[in-house]
Amino acid sequence: MLKSMTGYGEGTAESAAWKIRAEVKTVNQRYLDIAFHTPKLLNAEEAHMRDTIKQTVARGKLDLFLTVEDLREKSVNIRVNRTLAQAYQQALNEMSDLLRVTRPDDVATIASYPDVLTAEEQTSFDGGETVLDEALGKALVALDEMRQAEGANLEQDFLHRIDTLAGFVEKLKQLAPAIVASYRDRLKATVAELLAAENIDETRIIEETALYADKVNFTEEVVRLESHFAQFRQIIAEADGPVGRKLDFLIQEMNREANTIGSKCQSAEAAQTVVDMKSEIEKLREQVQNIE
Template structure:
């Protein structure tokens, strides 16, 4: 079953201590690439998360967005920057003297200035958040894979339909092969008649030249291999594993075979089918770029 590399999935999990929301978005990428966007405090879980992601995905560029809330009552420490507070106090007293004001600055006034008070929250035992985080990731990854699988089914149907079209075009090319040889024989006979009009035509020479040309323009091997590639394509596409790279290689082989046919088939009729085949192969190649 093929999967698209494009998809989205979200997951949520919470308990009395933690609340996690995860959003995952994937796009095409030759290899698996992960980009995390989450609180710094969760970086300790990155290796476990990456391992989990690899158990679900093998290719694609994955953007990971995590919203995290610690719902526990936190131990809070408030400290005073004594030097800074004293400096603010002296400055305020100086202003009072300069303006002829009475009174001294209050502690509340001084504390209101930046960085005088420093508040520190203790996030002890954050490792306890791991089960909640992993559960949210499992849900998001499951939803992501479901979307990629559904899209993969649509791609599969399109690719198989195009392979059927290629089979028909290839069959038409095979029908044209004898006509190409016969047409050349007629052109060769006419040419020889012009040059040997005063003498009898050597039939064996015509047969010999025709045989040589037949060997040069015979693309039977290429069409046989194309049919084989089509059969392989149908088999690979239903493998229960990532098949994007295998299909990409197979499409390259198809393209190579049809290019050889194009170089051999000296025929306007064949050329039209070659163009159609190459067009379909290119459409298949573009679709395969979306497959995991």
């Protein structure tokens, strides 16, 4: 089954201690690029989350957003900045001596000054790993479902365009006999002109004949195109993993064969058919950029 590289999924999980909401968004990109938008508390979990994501996503730009609620009763430590407290006390004593006022003897007075006391919450992610896995797992399942649905739509579009291209090739095959006959007539005229000359240039005749054989015969290109179409359909039918690069390579080869046919065809109708074919190949190429 084909998968699009564009999708979205979310999932929420909760325990007595933690509530976590995960959101994943993906867009097209040649390789897998994961960006984490998570609290610092989860920095140590990034390697594990990356491995989990890789089990579902192989290509694309993925953004992971995590919202974490700590439902536990917080443990708080009060830190005393001893150096700052002593500095405040010394400064107050100097002011007392200078102004001849009573020195402060209440510790609460010094404690009330900025940064003397600092409350520090004890934070850890103990017990949150299971909740994180569940939330991320749900988000990835939802993401994968959306990408598969979009991939199924793209598959139908691909098959329709391949059928259209096959129709263009069939038209070229029908035009080929008339193209060959027309070029043969021109070749006969050229050969007759050469034979009428007093000094017959046999080399020129051989060159013109060889040129004829190569210039108008696009049978090989047509056969390769039909082979590419068959491979394209087969890859789609048997897809059980990332196939976007294979399809993109085949499209490059299709375009190469179309260009060669365009340089060989000797009629306006055939030339227009090749133009239409290249336009369809380009549309196919644009759509394949969405496939993982």
